[in-house]
Amino acid sequence: MPPSQNTTPELYLSLLSGRHSDVSHLSTEQCHPFPNDPDRLMDLLDALAAVCIRKEKGEVFFVSLAMDLKAVTLYVSSNKSVPATVISHLHKIQGQLKELRKVVEPNPSIPADNETSPDPNKTQSRTDGELELQKTIYEHSYSKLRRRFFKRAPAILAIYKTTVKSLQANDKDAERLHLTHWALEHIQGLLQNDRPPCSLTDLIETIDGMSAVWRDCLNAAGSEDILTRWDNLIYADRIRKLSLRRLLKKLFTLHHHIRTITRIAWSRRLSPFLEGQFDVVSVPAARGDISITFSQQDVLPVIFPLGEQKELLVCDELLKRLREKATNEGIELKNGTKLSMKTVVHAESTLLAYHLQHLDINPYHYFGGSKLSCHGCATLFSSFNLVAESFHHPQFFTKGCHNKIYLRWSCPSLLPLEQSKRLQPGTPSLDTEVRKKMIAALSTELSAYVNELRAVVEGPSRPQLDSTTASGDSRESAKEGRRLLKVRMEAGMCE
Numbered sequence: 001m002p003p004s005q006n007t008t009p010e011l012y013l014s015l016l017s018g019r020h021s022d023v024s025h026l027s028t029e030q031c032h033p034f035p036n037d038p039d040r041l042m043d044l045l046d047a048l049a050a051v052c053i054r055k056e057k058g059e060v061f062f063v064s065l066a067m068d069l070k071a072v073t074l075y076v077s078s079n080k081s082v083p084a085t086v087i088s089h090l091h092k093i094q095g096q097l098k099e100l101r102k103v104v105e106p107n108p109s110i111p112a113d114n115e116t117s118p119d120p121n122k123t124q125s126r127t128d129g130e131l132e133l134q135k136t137i138y139e140h141s142y143s144k145l146r147r148r149f150f151k152r153a154p155a156i157l158a159i160y161k162t163t164v165k166s167l168q169a170n171d172k173d174a175e176r177l178h179l180t181h182w183a184l185e186h187i188q189g190l191l192q193n194d195r196p197p198c199s200l201t202d203l204i205e206t207i208d209g210m211s212a213v214w215r216d217c218l219n220a221a222g223s224e225d226i227l228t229r230w231d232n233l234i235y236a237d238r239i240r241k242l243s244l245r246r247l248l249k250k251l252f253t254l255h256h257h258i259r260t261i262t263r264i265a266w267s268r269r270l271s272p273f274l275e276g277q278f279d280v281v282s283v284p285a286a287r288g289d290i291s292i293t294f295s296q297q298d299v300l301p302v303i304f305p306l307g308e309q310k311e312l313l314v315c316d317e318l319l320k321r322l323r324e325k326a327t328n329e330g331i332e333l334k335n336g337t338k339l340s341m342k343t344v345v346h347a348e349s350t351l352l353a354y355h356l357q358h359l360d361i362n363p364y365h366y367f368g369g370s371k372l373s374c375h376g377c378a379t380l381f382s383s384f385n386l387v388a389e390s391f392h393h394p395q396f397f398t399k400g401c402h403n404k405i406y407l408r409w410s411c412p413s414l415l416p417l418e419q420s421k422r423l424q425p426g427t428p429s430l431d432t433e434v435r436k437k438m439i440a441a442l443s444t445e446l447s448a449y450v451n452e453l454r455a456v457v458e459g460p461s462r463p464q465l466d467s468t469t470a471s472g473d474s475r476e477s478a479k480e481g482r483r484l485l486k487v488r489m490e491a492g493m494c495e
């Protein structure tokens, strides 16, 4: 019996949404097709998307780039419409980078693909220029930084001394931990207000100093490494929130993004950013509609497509989990069976549709994002990439996927209606083919999930791994960082 309603990717995602099993181990930054990425554009686009964030939570931005020798255009999308402040923020950043470039004077003896600092001895005007840029970005993203800090730091500070004592660190690590304790408390003081403090420079320099102190240890995973030892101690109690490494990584995120963006000032390859025409285009948000009925008779043919025996208990369990998921997302199913609502298309999917509808633009094939993609978006991209070539489109990529499913996800129309209408009858449209691939991928997952439910009988669910990723790039001298932080600490203590 054919399914009684149109099978859509949204239907499959909804049915999968109650999957308890821990799929976050699949969360990865995906392998991208440009392993060399000579311009390191992916990092740059991720950084540009990340610094668009202004609010404490709920904001997502994706950024694509079209660049030739004479002009650069950034296309920015969000889950809602892109605020005008974000567009002006990116213009301001570009303006400050232009000023910075004037004082760094790229050295012609350095090859074009070398993006390291042109002059190891910073001049005062360069330091000032970099600080101005940092201030602009910290000020714009202050609320987000503050939220990141307070999510973990107070709990970590509360156990800091006892944890350090148990660790019995060697002299060098003990010094690091001691400086960090001081710095975290100092930052906590600076972040008290919900408006940026007057002493933004103090905040920036303290974070810079800490980043330098931890430079070589942040990603070190050996069992003797101090942050690993800290985590092992904490994880014994299964309190992941108390990971010092995680807090530091979160705290240094903005610092790393700023360093990545600052590279534009001395990169010769990226010179069109500062020398050509610069535009920022706000990509309009797309809307979607979802209307799905989850009565047993609607769902049974979908979850048992091959005419298997229809097990009502499995179906009931699946629908029970779906309803729980809906409740968690604050969605009410009408009569317990009908999901009906307006949705917005997620930022990266909006950007994909935009570029497929504007073929005169030739964007870089990687979209930078302020976060990893959800399961719906990731499946859309991988499905599109499977058929892209046959429609003479390039593939497009984002940095990876956290595998969560959102019931409010909706699939965008990749082609405008009039373009679909022009197709010969019987010719498959891009939208149809992509959706087919999505359904093929999702139905494989659904059948595995149904098998799981069959076997279930509820084991305790495992805790979710944290899925976000952190960057790790830094060229500061750790020693210099310790020295600076000490100076700051001593100055702070005299106050």
Ligand SMILES: [Zn+2]
Pocket: 346, 347, 373, 374, 375, 376, 377, 378, 409
């Ligand atoms: Zn998404």
